[in-house]
Each structure stands twice: as C-alpha cells, then as structure tokens.
Amino acid sequence: MRVTVDQDKCVGSGQCVLAAERVFDQRDEDGIVVLLDAEPSADQHDDVRQAALVCPALAIELAE
Amino acid sequence: MTAPPFRRGRPYPDGDLVMTAAPRPPSRVVVVGASAAGLAAVEGLRRLGYAGSLTLVGDEPHLPYDRPPLSKQLLSGEWDTDRLRMRTPEVLEGLDLDLRLGEPAAALDTAAREVVLAGGERLPYDALVVATGLTPRRIPGAEGVTGAYVLRTVEDALALRDHLGRKPRMVVAGAGFVGAEAAAVAVAAGADVTLVSAAPVPLADVLGDEIGTMLAGVHREHGVRMETGALVTAVTSADGAATGVRLSDGREIAADAVVMGVGAVPAIGWLAGSGLSLGDGVECDATLYAGSGVWAAGDVACWLAPRTGRPTRVEHRTHAAESGLAVARNILAGPGAGQPFDPVPFVWSDQYDLRIQIYGRTRGADEVRVVERGAGPRELVALYRSGDRVCGVVGVNRPRQTRGYRALVAQGADWHEAVGTQDAAPVAG
Numbered sequence: 001m002r003v004t005v006d007q008d009k010c011v012g013s014g015q016c017v018l019a020a021e022r023v024f025d026q027r028d029e030d031g032i033v034v035l036l037d038a039e040p041s042a043d044q045h046d047d048v049r050q051a052a053l054v055c056p057a058l059a060i061e062l063a064e
Numbered sequence: 065m066t067a068p069p070f071r072r073g074r075p076y077p078d079g080d081l082v083m084t085a086a087p088r089p090p091s092r093v094v095v096v097g098a099s100a101a102g103l104a105a106v107e108g109l110r111r112l113g114y115a116g117s118l119t120l121v122g123d124e125p126h127l128p129y130d131r132p133p134l135s136k137q138l139l140s141g142e143w144d145t146d147r148l149r150m151r152t153p154e155v156l157e158g159l160d161l162d163l164r165l166g167e168p169a170a171a172l173d174t175a176a177r178e179v180v181l182a183g184g185e186r187l188p189y190d191a192l193v194v195a196t197g198l199t200p201r202r203i204p205g206a207e208g209v210t211g212a213y214v215l216r217t218v219e220d221a222l223a224l225r226d227h228l229g230r231k232p233r234m235v236v237a238g239a240g241f242v243g244a245e246a247a248a249v250a251v252a253a254g255a256d257v258t259l260v261s262a263a264p265v266p267l268a269d270v271l272g273d274e275i276g277t278m279l280a281g282v283h284r285e286h287g288v289r290m291e292t293g294a295l296v297t298a299v300t301s302a303d304g305a306a307t308g309v310r311l312s313d314g315r316e317i318a319a320d321a322v323v324m325g326v327g328a329v330p331a332i333g334w335l336a337g338s339g340l341s342l343g344d345g346v347e348c349d350a351t352l353y354a355g356s357g358v359w360a361a362g363d364v365a366c367w368l369a370p371r372t373g374r375p376t377r378v379e380h381r382t383h384a385a386e387s388g389l390a391v392a393r394n395i396l397a398g399p400g401a402g403q404p405f406d407p408v409p410f411v412w413s414d415q416y417d418l419r420i421q422i423y424g425r426t427r428g429a430d431e432v433r434v435v436e437r438g439a440g441p442r443e444l445v446a447l448y449r450s451g452d453r454v455c456g457v458v459g460v461n462r463p464r465q466t467r468g469y470r471a472l473v474a475q476g477a478d479w480h481e482a483v484g485t486q487d488a489a490p491v492a493g
Contacts, residue, residue: 011412
C-alpha cells in the first residue's frame with residue numbers, strides 16, 4: 001500500500017489521525033495533514049483505508 | 065462500543081427471536097442517493113466482502129461529487145468542477161455497481177420490497193439504503209426568479225459563481241455556515257454583500273454568543289453588512305429577475321442576487337405512503353435500521369443516537385461517510401444484530417482566514433468556556449457544556465489542538481473536571 005495526501009485539499013479535520021495515528025499527523029500551526037508513513041505495514045492497512053473513507057476533504061489517495 | 069456477551073431471549077426489534085434461523089444474507093442491495101453517504105455505503109459493502117448485486121441510484125446526472133467545496137473553493141473559482149469528483153470512474157468501475165444516475169426514485173413499495181424509479185422501473189431489494197439527503201428551503205417569491213440561488217448542487221454553485229463575476233449587489237438570507245461561507249466568498253469577489261441573520265448574533269445557537277459575535281465582527285471587517293434579528297420573508301422581483309428581499313420588519317433591501325441559506329429539509333417526499341416512519345427524516349433505531357429491510361444514512365437519517373438517547377439528525381459531511389459505512393456493516397450483520405451508531409459529530413467551516421472546527425453537539429449548550437488560546441486574538445478552543453457534561457468543543461484556527469479535546473466529548477467528561485484547571489477567559493472580538 002502506498003499513501004499520498006493532498007495538503008491543498010486537506011481541511012484539517014484530523015479524522016485521519018483519529019483513524020490511523022501511526023500514519024497521519026497534523027501540523028501544529030494549521031492542522032494540515034502530515035504523512036508519517038507513506039508505506040504503512042500490513043497491520044495498518046485497515047485503519048488507513050478507514051482514514052481515506054472518512055476524510056471529509058477526499059485528501060487521501062491509496063494505491064494498493 | 066462493546067457488544068453484550070449474551071443475547072439470550074432478547075428479541076430483535078422486528079420481533080424475531082434470536083433462536084430462529086439466521087436471516088438469509090442479502091443478495092440484492094439498492095442504495096438511493098449517490099452522494100457521500102450512498103457512496104460510503106456501497107464502498108463499505110464491497111470492502112466488507114459483499115458480492116451480491118449492488119445498485120446505486122442518483123437523481124443528479126453526475127458521478128458522485130463532494131458538496132462542501134460548493135460554498136468555498138468552487139464558488140470562489142479556486143477549484144473547477146473536476147476537483148469535486150469523489151471517486152475516479154475507474155474506482156467506481158471496480159465496485160461493480162449498477163449505477164443509475166439522473167434517475168430519481170419516485171416511490172417505495174415496502175410490501176413488494178421494490179424501489180420505483182421516476183421512469184416507472186421497479187428495483188427489487190433485500191436491503192435498501194435511503195441516502196437521499198436534503199432539499200434546500202426556498203423563500204416565498206423565489207420560484208422561477210433568476211438571481212435567486214440556493215447552494216446544494218454543482219449547477220447551483222456555478223450559476224452563483226457566474227453571477228459573482230458581475231459583482232452584484234447581493235443579499236445572503238441566513239447566516240448559517242452555508243450563508244456565511246457564501247458571503248465571505250462573494251465579498252472577496254467584489255460583490256456588495258448584506259448578510260441577514262434571524263438571530264441577534266449569527267450562529268449564536270450553534271457556537272454561543274461570544275464566538276458568534278467574533279464571527280460577525282470578522283464579516284464586518286471584510287465589508288459585509290450585517291442585518292441581524294430579521295427574517296427574509298420574501299424575494300422581490302420584476303420581470304422574472306430578483307430585485308431584492310423583504311424583511312420581517314417590513315424593510316426592503318435591493319439586490320440583484322439573493323442567496324437562500326435558510327436551511328434544508330430531508331428529501332423524503334418520495335417515501336410518502338411507504339409505511340416507513342417519517343418525521344424529521346427517516347426514523348431509525350440506534351443501528352440506523354428503519355424496518356422492512358430499509359436503512360438510512362447521511363442527512364436524511366433520524367436515528368436514536370445512543371449518546372443522547374434522542375432522535376437525532378446530523379447534516380455534516382463526515383456524518384455522511386460514517387453513517388454510510390455503519391449501514392454497510394449493519395446490513396451485513398442483519399436487522400437486530402447491528403452495532404449502534406454512536407459517532408462524535410464533526411463539522412468544519414472556512415470563512416476568510418478562519419478555520420472553525422466543531423466536535424460534538426454545541427447547539428443549545430448551557431455554557432461555553434474558552435480553555436485555550438493561541439498567539440493571535442482569533443485562535444482559541446472552547447468547550448461546551450450540557451448539564452454537567454462536556455458536549456462539544458469548538459476551535460478557531462487551532463485544528464490540531466482542538467482535536468486533543470475530542471476525547472472529552474467522546475467520553476461525555478465531567479464538566480468541572482474538564483474545565484476545573486482552566487480560568488474562565490472571555491473571547492476577544
């Protein structure tokens with residue numbers, strides 16, 4: 001799985017961090033997504049898919 | 065939420081006993097509504113292994129697209145329509161859907177378990193998801209009048225954007241999030257904007273007086289005129305074109321563009337006579353089940369929220385995705401075996417350089433307390449109290465920090481413990 005994020009689309013909702021905190025974080029100053037792990041291990045995949053599904057800005061793309 | 069260890073003797077809501085044969089898993093699922101909630105439901109079903117037939121019905125002719133940018137990036141021209149697309153055609157193809165776009169559902173026959181499309185075709189289902197969203201309210205006098213806009217569809221937003229290019233005199237009726245965002249975009253585009261709010265302080269019912277006052281101040285700074293404590297009772301027009309609005313106090317405001325941001329109602333007209341329980345939306349149990357093999361997701365679902373024990377409807381973008389996924393899970397579990405849907409609602413609004421984020425339910429809170437401030441006067445986090453519990457948190461330009469307080473909302477934390485170490489701090493205007 002390869003994860004990409006679109007920081008221009010991100011609205012700083014933090015829903016991705018709630019779903020997969022080992023893969024996503026937010027910048028302190030404006031809450032925009034920070035990708036911690038672009039190729040998460042298999043045990044993270046379900047959480048990352050959940051993050052992509054609930055992202056209200058559609059800012060997370062997955063290539064599997 | 066932990067499931068109880070034993071279900072012995074506990075009847076399903078439908079009246080079937082647990083000991084009866086497990087219901088046959090559905091092999092025909094129809095989802096009516098091809099926006100965020102409907103899309104989450106079909107994606108959730110496939111992701112959870114559902115391999116039966118799956119039909120997605122949408123009244124608009126477009127592939128599923130996202131609505132929050134309509135009053136923000138699309139309206140401002142920062143984005144074009146292709147950025148609204150929720151999934152690529154290839155991803156949708158991979159879901160193996162019978163995609164019925166531009167075909168409104170006209171009726172529901174729960175006895176035959178069939179959805180009737182406007183063209184007369186009948187779609188049989190074992191499980192049906194109603195995700196038909198909202199219909200925006202219109203103001204008397206707006207019917208058929210050019211220059212009077214709602215903001216719900218991409219066509220609505222493009223028509224208004226086109227009008228903004230002519231720098232109109234504009235009245236925005238309603239200062240909720242859609243109206244306030246439209247006003248912010250319009251004034252930046254050079255329109256002459258008056259924002260009319262029924263409440264004395266815009267958004268006070270949601271955010272409280274203090275943050276509402278701060279927001280109103282930001283609108284004024286940017287050149288938006290505010291008319292507060294007044295309802296727009298009519299759109300006035302001449303020769304089929306808007307000329308302005310009439311207010312509840314009798315005054316008239318001239319305008320050639322009128323935006324109706326006065327809320328929306330659940331799109332349930334097509335369900336009349338179906339036997340479903342309809343009120344403020346499709347009434348569901350805590351698992352989003354409405355009976356007769358019907359489930360509801362998104363704006364249209366009025367479900368018994370475990371968090372409050374009250375029938376609840378949420379019109380947020382994240383709610384659409386979360387409830388669609390929950391319905392997918394619960395359809396596959398079967399009626400009576402689904403998990404209660406118990407989200408912490410989340411919504412955001414971008415106005416000027418303000419990023420507002422809300423977790424939980426803040427409307428009608430008993431108290432608002434600022435618990436954290438940033439370096440600037442418009443950076444803060446506030447907690448909201450209902451009874452003796454924390455019911456919500458609002459952040460202004462503090463997204464990451466605001467998320468840190470979400471756990472208090474999720475737990476329904478004790479108010480005094482949550483704010484006990486914080487000094488009361490007034491909100492700067």
